[in-house]
Amino acid sequence: MSGHSKWANIKHRKGKQDALKGKLFTKLGRELIVAAKMGGANPEANFRLKIAIQKAKAANMPNDNINRAIQRGAGGQDSNNYEELVYEGYGPGGVAVMINVLTDNRNRTAGEIRHIFSKNGGNMGETGCVGWMFEKKGVLVLEPAKTNLSEDDLILLVVDKGAEDIKFEEEEVQIITAPEEFQAVKEALEKEGLSFTRAELAMIPQNTVEIKDLDQAKLLLRMMDYLEEHDDVQDVYANFDIPDDIMEQLQ
Structure with missing residues (x-):
């Protein structure tokens, strides 16, 4: 399982989305x-706005909050000049990490992200140092128990709409699309009455690094936590894989 999927599942099990709902x-x-x-x-x-709205609704963000934010942006009522930046680096064990941020102070944010890397056994690198290891893809995740189609029917449906890959795991069904096919595949699944635990455009690693050392795994997940919790960080992607036996010791 890719680092992106692994981390998303870890966050889900730990309940971090609920614990950090305000943030x-x-x-x-x-x-x-x-x-x-x-x-x-x-x-x-x-x-971009359509995807942002879908993501906000999936997180149970109130409609009033969504509409106010859209009105602030479209009406020029927000005076903050946010820069979109991507920071890249390596975590413990040589894990590649990409971080998307929206910041109104790039010097402050860069210093804080660099500090998170360094205090957790990693180091922030130059732009482009790991970006080539990732590809932008659409990711749609279903719960098998809530999927009323057989595996064969599901495969036929999503492939017909342009999906690149479908993976059946014990806890989830993950469908990967090119960015331009994401919406068509999503709408086809919604017409079948299916809903998603995740539906997003994400950076997917082309290969993974297996972390077999318990101490390295602890450091890595702590670093991911700190990055996720940073106010300016929107998304964190990594190419790690932690074996199940190590994961059991971390829970």
């Missing part, structure tokens, strides 16, 4: 503001 809503609101400011308030004409 999560702030980050989602910032993305809504920036998307609306850049492309307008109509999600049908602004794909």
Whole structure:
């Protein structure tokens, strides 16, 4: 399982999305503001905004909060000048890490991200040092128990709409698409009455690094926690894989 999927599942099991809901809503609101400011308030004409709205709704962000954020961005009511930046580096065990941020102070954010890397056995690198290891893809995740289609029917449905891959795991079904096919596949699944535990555009690693050392795994997950909790960080992607026996010792 890729680092992106592994980390998403770890967060889900730990309940971090609920524990950090206030902070999560702030980050989602910032993305809504920036998307609306850049492309307008109509999600049908602004794909980035459409994805941001879907992500906010999946996190149970109240509709009033969503609408206020869109209005602030589209109406020019937000005076913050956010920069979109990508930081890259290596975590414990040589794990590649990519971090998307929205910040109004790049010097402050860079220093804080560098500190998180260094105090957890990693190091922040130059732009492009690990980006070539990742590809932007659409990711749609279903729960097998809530999927009323057989595996064969599900495969036929998503492949017909342009999906690149489908993976059946014990806890989830993960469908991978090219970014431009993401919406068509998502809409086809929704027409079948299916809902998603995750539906997003993400950076997917082309290969993974297995972390077999318990201490390295602890450091790595602690670093991921700190990065996720940083106010300016929108998304964190990594290419690690932690074997199940090590994961059991971490829980």
